[in-house]
Amino acid sequence: GQQLNQSPQSMFIQEGEDVSMNCTSSSIFNTWLWYKQDPGEGPVLLIALYKAGELTSNGRLTAQFGITRKDSFLNISASIPSDVGIYFCAGETSGTYKYIFGTGTRLKVLA
Amino acid sequence: ETGVTQTPRHLVMGMTNKKSLKCEQHLGHNAMYWYKQSAKKPLELMFVYNFKEQTENNSVPSRFSPECPNSSHLFLHLHTLQPEDSALYLCASSQKGGATETQYFGPGTRLLVL
Numbered sequence: 162g163q164q165l166n167q168s169p170q171s172m173f174i175q176e177g178e179d180v181s182m183n184c185t186s187s188s189i190f191n192t193w194l195w196y197k198q199d200p201g202e203g204p205v206l207l208i209a210l211y212k213a214g215e216l217t218s219n220g221r222l223t224a225q226f227g228i229t230r231k232d233s234f235l236n237i238s239a240s241i242p243s244d245v246g247i248y249f250c251a252g253e254t255s256g257t258y259k260y261i262f263g264t265g266t267r268l269k270v271l272a
Numbered sequence: 273e274t275g276v277t278q279t280p281r282h283l284v285m286g287m288t289n290k291k292s293l294k295c296e297q298h299l300g301h302n303a304m305y306w307y308k309q310s311a312k313k314p315l316e317l318m319f320v321y322n323f324k325e326q327t328e329n330n331s332v333p334s335r336f337s338p339e340c341p342n343s344s345h346l347f348l349h350l351h352t353l354q355p356e357d358s359a360l361y362l363c364a365s366s367q368k369g370g371a372t373e374t375q376y377f378g379p380g381t382r383l384l385v386l
Contacts, residue, residue, distance in 0.1 A: 165314070194374060203362050203377035204315075205274060249315070253373070259328070260375060262315040 167263030180237040190252035193233040275299040276378035293348040295363030304346040309360040
């Protein structure tokens with residue numbers, strides 16, 4: 162079946178540093194979503210991408226829909242302690258309404 | 273606050289109990305979903321409802337029984353669960369048929385089966 166490889170699995174960074182994470186797949190997707198999940202809460206949508214090559218920002222977050230449609234990237238600039246959490250990517254093939262989720266990147270920010 | 277609420281937030285039940293999880297969305301969406309989130313595993317899609325009709329049952333055991341009485345409410349009825357069913361159960365909703373389709377999640381119900 163379809164799988165999403167998300168990396169890194171976890172990372173410790175210093176406050177103020179930039180962060181990059183990505184998701185790759187052997188399948189082509191038409192939509193990529195990036196979520197953040199805090200402990201004990203559900204995932205909250207950060208950025209949605211609908212076109213290959215699309216680059217979208219949400220505050221300090223920037224995500225890109227890979228040109229091959231098999232990958233996506235999320236960057237966080239100037240990280241702050243509240244960026245701590247688990248970041249998930251999700252990809253969807255048009256018409257299936259089924260999102261495949263990555264295993265998550267656990268981010269820890271050291272003040 | 274994403275517009276999707278779930279109750280209860282936490283639930284402990286024995287293997288012989290019967291309980292129900294409730295989800296309500298206030299976004300005017302026409303599709304609702306149940307997901308299971310276990311530690312160190314990707315979110316697993318369980319059920320999909322589109323305009324109150326179940327359109328997906330992702331090989332979920334019959335001890336999980338969904339119900340969607342209208343497009344705003346979704347239930348997950350639980351009976352004779354196993355300890356391995358302990359997980360975070362997430363509800364999501366989306367608007368199908370539009371130019372874009374994005375899923376919005378509720379806060380989840382943390383379930384522990386003893």
